[in-house]
Amino acid sequence: MPRTEPIRAVRGVRDILPRDRSLWRAAERAAAEVATRFGYQEIVTPIIERVELIERVGEDTDAIAKELYRFEDRGGRQLALRPEATAGIVRAYFEGGLNQGPQPARLYLFGPMFRYDRPQKGRYRQFYQFDIEAIGSASPALDAEVIEIARGWLNESGIPELKLELNSIGDGVCRPAYLDRLRDYYRPLEEKLHPDCQRRLETNPLRLLDCKVPQCQPFKAGAPRITDHLCEPCSQAWTQVRRLVESAGIEYVHNPYLVRGLDYYTRTVFEFYPAGASGQQDALASGGRYDGLAETEGWPSTPGVGFAGGFDRVVEVMAASGVEVVAAPAAEVAVLADAGLDHEAANIARICRAVRSVAVDYEAKSLAAKMRSAAKLGARWVVLLSADEAARRTARLRDMASGEQVEVAWDELPERLSR
């Protein structure tokens, strides 16, 4: 028999198997419950979008240049697998007329996102996010609200110890003037910066602040802080957000180096880390305000705020912190019939399914082997059937915990199983 290489999964993707699924489900349930409690409704948007939608909002960034999962469809359209949810949700907000309903539109979404980079631990080409967006309001109260939702989700997922970092990056009014100050500060130091940062100095000076290269670190402390140079509206919003977060009982640290690289981000930015996290790579959820995004997409200027949280990493942290979800057995009842009684076994299973989950073992194996399988399945009961009993329309019901076994008429099985 000729053999070929078995077909394996595509590079950088993975399966979530039944044994892991219960933990994922717990994280998803926590997300949906918290979102619902805050009046957010679920939205589902396509995982494919026009490449312009993604490129428009992330032009020039490495992320788009190198990591966008893009392709051409059969009609020659340039498409991308979405790398994040916000751009698509904002598009749907206008296309679906949510801009004409009560504002803000409070929305949440679960789903896979894609990035085309080299896989490593915790970074897959297909990964899963929980996304929250409040679109159509500039109120700082919503910044605090989405922060509270993020914390609520992580807490209810079983991650109580969190670190919240918070910052404001101003807006189109005050940021340009601040960026000039930042450039003025860094220009004399240019030669001491590493090459990427020398380039950033002119192209994207905010990025200088969250550079992680050791040689650039000494200069950060003396750099001007944007929170000291906010315009009046931004400054008031910054004060409000902090006050609201505090009154929600949420501890945070102001990290003046927390930034976003793209112009449409405004004011609030935040990230949640697990308590012990040191590096920048461990953010469980990150978000902020994006008052310039709708306009970037070509829609009417509309404010919005939200966050995205990664299930892959959250589930990892849950497992590491000992969160355990009792997995339900695949079937509560296993039906084991002698050879040739498949019909009768299926009938009995159908009867029992009125009250319990039931799986039939149709394999041609010894009874001992079938009992072994039933035990491993976690079945609480086993229904045994021989030809004699089938003729009488009875079966033996065995309680796997006690080992008690009684002969029962088929019709009485549901009653006995529901005790």
Place this chain on the structure above:
RNA sequence: GUGGCUAUAGCUCAGCAUGGCAGAGCACCAGAUUGUGGAUCUGGGUGUCGCGGGUUCAAGUCCCGCUAGCCACCCCA
């Protein structure tokens, strides 16, 4: 996109330095058990040694290329 490490049974891995019969544990199957379980004992190997090429009398082992995985960098919209 860059660098390092790795690839042998369904899974985890040993064997490779110094080329010479394809191995272990777990899992799985069967039996002990005149049909009844997760424990125990006994038996069973289920394999293109990732793929392709090269060196050699001989390659799982040495060399080259490719693919994939892991780790880190870049980046994380």
